[in-house]
Amino acid sequence: MVLEKVEGKLLWEPSRQLQENSNIKQFMTWLEETRGLSFQTYHQLWKWSVSDIEGFWSSLWHFFNIQAKTPYDEVLEERKMPGARWFSGATLNYAEHIFRHDLSEEIAVIYETEIRSQGKLTWDELKKNTAAIAEYLKSLGVKRGDRVVAYASNIHETLTAFLACASIGAVWSSCAPEFGIMSVVDRFKQIEPKVLFAVDGYRYGGKDYDRLELVKTLQEELPSLQKTIIIPYLHEHPNVDELKNAALWNDLIAKYKGATLTFEPVPFDHPLWILYSSGTTGKPKAIVHSQGGILLEHLKILSLQMDLKKGDRFFWYTTTGWMMWNVVVSGLLTGSTILLYDGNPGYPNYDTLWKFVESxxxxxxxxxxxxxxxxxKAEVKPKEHFDLSHLKSIGSTGSPLPPSGFEWVYENVKEDVWLFSTSGGTDLCTAFVGGTPLLPVHAGELQACALGASVKAYNDRGEEVVDEIGELVITEPMPSMPIYFWGDENGMRYKESYFDVYPGIWRHGDFIKMTSRGSCIIYGRSDATINRGGIRMGTSEIYNALESIPEVVESLVVDLPITSEQSYMPLFVVLKEGVQLSDDLKTRIKQAIRQNCSPRHVPNDIFRVEELPKTLNGKKLEIPIKKILMGTPVDKAVNLGSLLNPEALQYFLEFKKNRDGR
Incomplete structure (x- = not known):
């Protein structure tokens, strides 16, 4: 099956009923009734939200009825980046807002894994389990500001541990159990945790991975640890005799059954959790987000942009090592049921996830x-085999979804589904361009900038451009921007990460085009751009061109300068099993790039590889590979502990050696 690339093609329009019943329409009505503000379109609302940012964010505070123990003195003390201080004086608790819905016997969580059959927790059960773990943490002396970490899977116990941690004002951080030991140490050692939650192992793609030996090593590497709680997951009765100061999850739930859940009020900018950058070229940055900032931002993105309500069942395929896990947890803020799946979504075939959607x-x-x-590419047709009648929306993130991917969804999944591509970052733990139920969907495009996100495209001179590709910048502060990086005493690493190019303006590191109708197109990382003969192009445009070649599973392209006038551009492709890189296939690949990108971006050579090296979050290593091929030593070009498959680098080291030997 070959789908044409038709960027900008209209694929879907929201029904009048969807628009009128949406949360964002209710918000617009509320603004008119309470603030005297009238907006006829989404874009009018967005423009107000990024010009009167104090008015916008304070309106969210009242619209969502934020429960503060003490009121705020000022919405925004200083309108600057970095250094904006939001809602000073206010004290609140994120977890309290999770449990404020009166839904005790309703389902809060549905979970399924490769080990466990589908199960569920009511809101009452989730609250009781959270109370038990919170009581246990308090018995250990864990208090406001202490760090609690998890080396655990996307299961309900991990969710419970986080909510317990947040309820007492402790600071949460997690890594997925597929992370290698040094990757976990690089992250957790920076923040000196007091308590560790860990699974005894996990199953992925039908294969079991024991983790107790790694937990033992982790205990040795983290001298700050006082207690380790093992969650039985791979084994019903894991042996923890060789671990120091270890307890079993089930014993704690039983011992502290009947505890009452209370909530520690903390300042708006008190740390909620610590997320990490990919750490491909050095130690991962420990990014700290605030309780209040995440509470407001996630209420906005989930309720107003994704239109989640009570009665919805919200899922995003993720692990605990990716920010989308944190977003899924926040789905509970809307009163929705959240769905957790742990395992390989393509095992034993691509029907697995679609079965989960149906069931x-x-x-x-x-x-x-x-x-x-x-x-x-596998020519899956979910609509022919599964009941998807309940499915209202599909969100896509992680990398740009090509136009052919949009069309495949409407042809093979559901013709009336709302498909929104969305883009953001771990840095803000949200999407700043993405979906809205008020606008149509065009192939290859993100519907709009999110409310409160002053996103623009800048050219090389720092000027705003429309209908041109430019640097993605954010020109006004947002509450979920990091409050700081852990251990970054003078804030220099924070400033260098986002404000080194445009002082006072957040540079995200992506290429974006803002269309004249207000939609957006993401073109990949700006530091991976390819400039051939004066024509700049994001690598994602080349990858999108290859979507029409069914034999190509994945690809990676780099441009290696030879002189100021010349460069060498090799393309590396992963092919379907059994497919050879024939001259005919090479010709078709080059034709696709010539027709869909430009003749100047046709690669000099094409090479087949077994796999591409990726970060633990599954992102391709474009810049590190370029550095290695230009002669940078491996240990300087990439942090091996940050890789999912470091052995995949070997091909590129051999490639460099052979090329040098010509």
Missing amino acids: TKMTALGTSASFLTACM
Whole structure:
């Protein structure tokens, strides 16, 4: 099956009923009734939200009825980046807002894994479990500001541990159990945790991975640890005799059954959790987000942009090592049921995730662009085999979804589904361009900038451009921007990460085009751009061109300068099993790039590789590979502990050696 690349093609329009019943329409009505502000279109509302930012964010505070123990003195003390201080004086608790819905016997969580059959927790059960773990943490002396970490899977116990941690004002951080030991140490050692939650192992793709030996090593590497709680997951009765100061999850739930859940009020800018940059070229940055900033931002993005309500069933395929896990947890803020899946979504085949959609009566499916394009290339047709009548929306993130991926969804999943591609970052733990139920969907485009996100495209001179590719910048502060990096005493690493190019303006590191109708197109990382003969192009444009070649599973392209006038551009492709890189296939690849990108971006050579090296979050290593091929030593070009498959680098080291030997 070959789908044409038709960027900008109209694929879907929201029904009048969807628009009128949406949360964002209710918000607009509320603004008119309470603030005297009238907006006829989404874009009018957005423009107000990024010009009167104090008015916008304070309106969210009241619209969502934020429960503060003490009121705020000022919405925004200083309108600057970095250094904006939001809602000073206010004290609140994120977890209290999770449990403020009166839904005790309703389902809060539905979960399924490769080990466990589908199960569920009511809101009352989740609250009781959270109370038990919170009481246990308090018995250990864990208090406001202490760090609690998890080396655990996307299961309900991990969710419970986080909520318990947040309820007492402790600071949470997690890594997925597929992370290698040094990757975990690089992250957790920076923040000196007091307590560790860990699974005894996990199953992925039908294969079991024991983790107790790694937990033992982790205990040795983290001298600050006082207690380790093992969650039985791979084994019913894991042996923890060789671990120091270890307890079993089930014993704690039983011992502290009947505890009452209370909530520690903390300042708006008190740390909630610590996320990490990919750490491909050095130690991962420990990014700290605030309780209040995440509470407001996630209420906005989930309720107003994704339109989640009570009765919805919200899912995003993720692990605990990716920010989308944190977003899924926040789905509970809206009163929705959240769905957790742990395992390989393509095992034993691509039907697995679609079966989960059907069996859970999922209303909102979130996944990656790579999963959707993999289903497309495997010629999966979910609508022919599964009941998807409950499914209202599909969100895609992780990388740009090509136009062909959009069309595949409407042809093979559901013709009336709201498909929104979305883009943001771990840095803000949100999407700043993405979906809205008020606007149409065009192939290859993100519908609009998110409310409160002053996103613009800048050219090389720092000027705003429309209908041109430019640097993605954010020109006004947002509450979920990091409050700081852990251990960054003078804030220099924070400033260098986002404000080194445009002082006072957040430079995200992506290429974006803002269309004249207000939609956006993401073109990949700006530091991976390819400039051939004066024509700049994001690598994602080349990858999108290859979507029409069914034999190509994945690709990676780099441009290596030879002189100021010349460069060498090799393309590396992963092919379907059994497919050879024939001259005919090379010709078709080059034709696709020539026709869809430009003749100047046709690669000099094409090479087949077994796999591409990726970060633990599954992102391709474009810049590190370029550095290695230009002669940078491996240990300087990439942090091996940050890689999912470091052995995949060997091909590129051999490639460099052979090229030098010509």
